[in-house]
Amino acid sequence: MKTMMIGKVAESAGIGVETVRFYERRGLIESPPRNASGYRQYPVSTIHRLRFIRRAKELGFSLREIKELLELQTDPTSTCGDIMKHTEQKLTDINRKIDDLIKIRDALNLLFEACSRDRTLADCPIINAMSDKELQD
Amino acid sequence: MKTMMIGKVAESAGIGVETVRFYERRGLIESPPRNASGYRQYPVSTIHRLRFIRRAKELGFSLREIKELLELQTDPTSTCGDIMKHTEQKLTDINRKIDDLIKIRDALNLLFEACSRDRTLADCPIINAMSDKELQD
């Protein structure tokens, strides 16, 4: 099996070496086997896992939540019932996030299109195009 | 015009009093007028703004980014060009976030449905239902 050292995984995942070790301490990735010199030897799958962590963070999940999401896949001690309950909750959260993002996107699109219809700078229709109500609630 | 004091706005927005003052210091909400005793007098619109801030935070926007989003609406000194450039960037970010969330949701849905088809606990199909590849990349 092809393995790689920490510098390579970190670079491939777009994060720092220290961050990889930090995630290991926090239990987001498991401690990989070591070679004779004590160097960590990672399987390729670790890169995918680290990329997932990075993206999930950008989506507003905390490391704790990301750990939970990842454990839904990998925890062999959970029962189906546990996992379904957990998963249902996560799905609800994620659907709410998607809906909120769509609202913000639609409001921004309105603004963008209003600006596109070649106006003079003086009456740029920002304030009208996107009222407090539309964007903020 | 109906106004309210800081305790009321904070409670209505679902955040703490100290947090409201903190957002004022950071320029996310403007310094409201004060009454004779120096107490902040907020218009109702501040509640919507605070709620927006709270939700945007849950979506992974930093306070700096939220400030920029809010300024797209309210900054009267920006030109249409500035705003369009800014808005376009935000739209790209938001669309990427939506896509990522949908990917995670679909993977979780697969897991959820696989578990729903009454299996014995022994062969709960987590690992198969949601492979690393599907969820993680």
Next chain:
DNA sequence: CTTGACCCTGTAGTATAGTACAGGGATTAT
């Protein structure tokens, strides 16, 4: 007229998520 629940400023402390050394060993390129 005082007591409890508010408000004020200012400063300090906390949680989360890194990020940066220090001090040392291993490996590779010249």
Next chain:
DNA sequence: ATAATCCCTGTACTATACTACAGGGTCAAG
């Protein structure tokens, strides 16, 4: 064989976003 470049552990520092006082003023109700 000796730099340069990686790796190790452990600890300390940083940024962000709160959160909690300290020490004091305001105000409505009993």
